[in-house]
Amino acid sequence: xxxxxxxxxxxxxxxxxxxxxxxxxxxxxxPASVSELGRPxxxxxxxxxxxxxxxxxxxxxxxxxxxxxxxCSINPVALRVAESWIADRRTMVERxxxxxxxxxxxxxxxxxxxxxxxxxxxxx
Amino acid sequence: xxxxxxxxxxxxxxxxxxxxxxxxxxxxxxPASVSELGRPxxxxxxxxxxxxxxxxxxxxxxxxxxxxxxxCSINPVALRVAESWIADRRTMVERxxxxxxxxxxxxxxxxxxxxxxxxxxxxx
Numbered sequence: 585x586x587x588x589x590x591x592x593x594x595x596x597x598x599x600x601x602x603x604x605x606x607x608x609x610x611x612x613x614x615p616a617s618v619s620e621l622g623r624p625x626x627x628x629x630x631x632x633x634x635x636x637x638x639x640x641x642x643x644x645x646x647x648x649x650x651x652x653x654x655x656c657s658i659n660p661v662a663l664r665v666a667e668s669w670i671a672d673r674r675t676m677v678e679r680x681x682x683x684x685x686x687x688x689x690x691x692x693x694x695x696x697x698x699x700x701x702x703x704x705x706x707x708x
Numbered sequence: 709x710x711x712x713x714x715x716x717x718x719x720x721x722x723x724x725x726x727x728x729x730x731x732x733x734x735x736x737x738x739p740a741s742v743s744e745l746g747r748p749x750x751x752x753x754x755x756x757x758x759x760x761x762x763x764x765x766x767x768x769x770x771x772x773x774x775x776x777x778x779x780c781s782i783n784p785v786a787l788r789v790a791e792s793w794i795a796d797r798r799t800m801v802e803r804x805x806x807x808x809x810x811x812x813x814x815x816x817x818x819x820x821x822x823x824x825x826x827x828x829x830x831x832x
Contacts, residue, residue, distance in 0.1 A: 593724050599794070600720035612800040660805070663798040667791060670723070674787040676736040681784070 594642035595666045603627070604635050608658065611645055615657040618647075718766035719790045727751070728759050732782065735769055739781040742771075 598604050607621045622632035639645040643662040647654050731745045746756035763769040767786040771778050
């Protein structure tokens with residue numbers, strides 16, 4: 585019964601950190617080297633590399649090394665999977681609330697002109 | 709520069725657990741009591757309550773107590789916020805890849821009938 589999809593666990597875990605979200609944000613605009621990714625973050629290159637590894641392990645980014653430079657790029661598929669899980673639940677909730685609204689609108693007493701709320705109550 | 713929005717940190721952290729995702733899944737179909745939420749999970753009521761508190765603290769669910777029963781319901785607003793952050797990045801990536809595709813299609817040499825790849829190379 586439990587949705588143990590390891591990717592979702594790790595993708596949401598990765599996105600729960602503001603530094604990693606900033607990296608994803610940067611990579612959404614195009615590939616970047618690890619040192620470029622670290623520039624706006626006040627942390628050591630080792631710490632940046634650790635975040636990069638978390639993002640790569642869950643599939644949100646890919647990286648390749650050429651000489652001494654590791655270049656990272658985003659993987660839109662992982663973004664889509666993480667988005668879909670939430671979107672499916674949000675759609676389910678909104679449809680249910682819409683149906684509830686329609687039901688309440690149908691079953692509500694139609695407003696009777698000239699009659700106050702107290703009069704409606706007396707009728708019951 | 710860092711996106712320190714505490715809600716996003718906590719919402720993604722909450723969604724990184726399969727048990728909590730199962731609770732969100734259940735609540736998407738309608739309100740439920742804490743014991744109902746715990747039924748498919750093999751854990752103590754105390755552990756279930758702890759997960760409920762994590763979900764409530766980040767705004768994904770709301771709960772209210774009537775007598776001895778605590779009833780939980782989903783908050784679609786928090787789902788929408790979590791979905792939007794990912795959707796905005798995914799859209800950005802896809803637009804960039806589309807533009808790149810168009811650029812490559814425009815700048816590519818049109819295929820020349822009767823000429824092999826080696827012939828194209830000789831031309832340069």
